[in-house]
Amino acid sequence: MGHIRVAIVEDQLQTREMLSVLVNGTDGYKCVAAYETAEAALTNIVDANPDIALVDIHLPGGISGIDCIKQLRTLTDDIQCIICTSLEDSDHIFAALQAGAVGYITKSTPPVKILDAITDAYNGGSPMSSQIARKVIGYFSAPPRINTELEKLSSREQELLACLAKGYRYKVIAGMLFISIETVRKHIHNIYEKLQVSSRTDALNKAYPKNK
Amino acid sequence: MGHIRVAIVEDQLQTREMLSVLVNGTDGYKCVAAYETAEAALTNIVDANPDIALVDIHLPGGISGIDCIKQLRTLTDDIQCIICTSLEDSDHIFAALQAGAVGYITKSTPPVKILDAITDAYNGGSPMSSQIARKVIGYFSAPPRINTELEKLSSREQELLACLAKGYRYKVIAGMLFISIETVRKHIHNIYEKLQVSSRTDALNKAYPKNK
DNA sequence: GTATTAATTACACTTTAGTGGTATTCCCTA
């Protein structure tokens, strides 16, 4: 005991060797497995029982590192995966975190920082550079877009539109709002004109654009 | 030039003083404003023109630090806000990042790390501890919820449903998928049966529930 | 004080959506 068990999933021999030497050469860390492909990792990694797995995104064969993590999550929750890659675009970062990676470091990370990242993840943190963190939170801070479409509508019309969004029939809406079905028709017709559409779904898509 | 302009929004005099002394006492940083309340900050901060604002969450008066950031975003995009608080729960973190904060540090952060965070944010990073980062990504990987409704549908049916979502008419869908309008009807009827609904809007609401 | 606008109702009409039944082909599996 007393050491963190590390597995490596990395196709490049040189990087793989570098990582395992780094890990094994440091007190408190032990490299318990190293795989060249996702396939090899998935069939053997559970037996190796690492605490932490360093996973490359770009792997040979059909399974990417991201998919590898995704599938690994179906096998066990005991292995925490850190993506270790040269790819730094938002899409890969996002996909990796969604797959269940707890950290994301780049291959240019200096060796001592890699060990820090391993310890960090082991202690319940999520190692990533603040540059990467910025990209991560980019997904949160939804564009402060104001909905110009909705503003075109009167409050009554917005009320009607909300009913449309819930899928209510004209008759039901009329009953709920205590107005005649003809008025409902008229309101909705006005809404469609203002939004420049001609169907319920189009109106909803325009007024409440899907965020992602 | 040559220094990062910092504003402070913090109700506690002691902390405020500590931060301004820290910032002003370090080469490359300058405290250009310090406010006790969100209200004061919102009316004056744009004129002070800081690069970075350190914002507490818990502020006296009606406006919290999070709402302060939210409103500030409607005034300018030039000020990057870092939350500096003692609150560390996921909800606050998430709300802050959604409001537009680019970083999240705690008051227990040592002074030098606070300066690092400011520089970090200034350079396009998102300063936060890896513990906080873990909570952030928790929102990503958290709901491994599979959409059981969508799974009931065959791939062809899902294709049809996607067309419905875009607001296409039956005739248009038929043209796009090279099938007859009657087949479109049939598919959609089957979809409605599987989802236990009887209208386009209901089907979409059930198959693609709004996440918020 | 008059013009505009939102909200309301009405009627007639066209188009689209949704229901129910039947049938063929293909593919997969028990």
Add this chain to the structure above:
DNA sequence: TAGGGAATACCACTAAAGTGTAATTAATAC
């Protein structure tokens, strides 16, 4: 190989949605 699901297609029918025009009232704006 018999059955089942999925995809395709057609028909007849009903229900709902959407269009066009017109008119009244109340509030608001100029």
